[in-house]
Amino acid sequence: MATRAVIAGIGESRLGKVPELTALGIIVDAALAAIHDAGLTVQDIDGLILHPAFHVSPRYHIIVAETLGIYVKTMADTTMMGGASYGVAIERAKQAVESGLCRNVLIVGGEKLATGHQSGSAMMASVGAHNLDYEYPFAATIPAYYGLLAQRYLHDYGAEESDLAQVAVATRKHAALNPNATMRTPITVDDVLNSPIISSPLHRLDCSLVSDGGAAYVISAAGTSKDPSREIEILGIGQAQSYYHMGQLAEGHGDHDLVRTVVDVAGERAFAQAGLTPAEIDMANIYDSFTITVIVQLEDLGFCERGTAGQFIAEGNVDPGGKLPMNTHGGLLSNAHPGACGGMLGFTEAVRQLRGEAGDRQVTKRDNALVSSASAVASNFSVSILGASIQ
Amino acid sequence: MKHITRPLPTITADNEEFWKSTKEHAAKLQRCNVCGRFWYYPGPVCHHCGARDYTWTALSGKGTIYSYSVLERAKGNPYENDVPIAIVLVRLEEGPVIMSNLFDYEAADLAIDSPVRMTYEDVDDRVTLPVFLPARA
């Protein structure tokens, strides 16, 4: 019988402000937690994928292996897809396990945006996370890029800033149920609109947090872990990348442009493999670097019509107990956002929910969960559909 | 125009003709001799059809705002004390969309589809950036 890859274990470091650990120390905490969760040892790991933190060696993945003591590997590589990296990495790991290249692949990330760098946004722009020659000289920051996206969205659909704010409000309702979330106090649309503008039309509460932390998962052949009833199925997975220079994104191609992203392409692949439609998804963790990031993905993935995501959220659809509970951990907006690896927290949360181990915030329908991750001004995406154990 | 402390671009063989044209306050972009289209940003091949046959061609300087965002907080960036800064995506009359800044505008000028015209900011001996002003009727 063909080998089927599953998520065998997950781990997280402490999230928020972690001044006592280096990024490498955070990575070790997350990695060991995931390996332990799977009931494996470091010696069982023969594949390693990570997205290197910034300002570090081009051999960072090897440094991580050396630190953990993983001598022989048949795959050790990096994914340089920013926030989408840790979705892309699952597809690579799945292929490696199912082809026989590896038995157990460790995917790990950890960063110190809160206590380790000058500032998350400034650092990301200045190291070339965006175009250094034709964009950065015009004083663009990451919130400004997303502000340009949001302003165009509001124009194209006649939407209001309050539609964007709905995302932050709904996300905070979930965070209130997560004892580990950084921001747990309920907020209103007015709170969002009254928070200072960072880059119009985005207010502070439209922007994700700046955190330290990391996470890890182990991808193994089904039946490898200590308790296969806790193994999580990978029902479908797809990626799509467009451009990152905003002018070229705006010029677009075919049905796609700045506001109509290529996440639909990634989603179509994931839905087709899973044999599911958006209406059949039980919960979704949608990458929420900014409120607008969620709005365009909900629409492009087919959860609601274009131009209606604000209304869809205002109607309670993504709230706790709604028909599509979204970002049940509190997302990057309210739980934690430790840089590119922040998207991993959408996966670790989906795994907890699908195992039925999510405590006070456990969703009732838990057959499947969609997890998306995104980066570079909503221009590259990874979409996964995970399923509860069939063991 | 207000002062902005700017990170500066790297001038290379791929873009030196562009930066030379802005330095002369007469911006040019590559126009493909095969498909006739312009592209931005400068590069060694036509972004649309793959041809390497192109002519550096003067721009009209006319365009319209595709989107805008006024940056009000930029902690940790070189321009953090220069906010607010109006960042615009301008669709040039010739087709490409370019990121730049809008200066000397009134609130009503900062709107999608509003006409703008290119002007120049001499940053230092090496770099002149194309920036924009409202093109009021």
Ligand SMILES: [Zn+2]
């Ligand atoms: Zn051409």
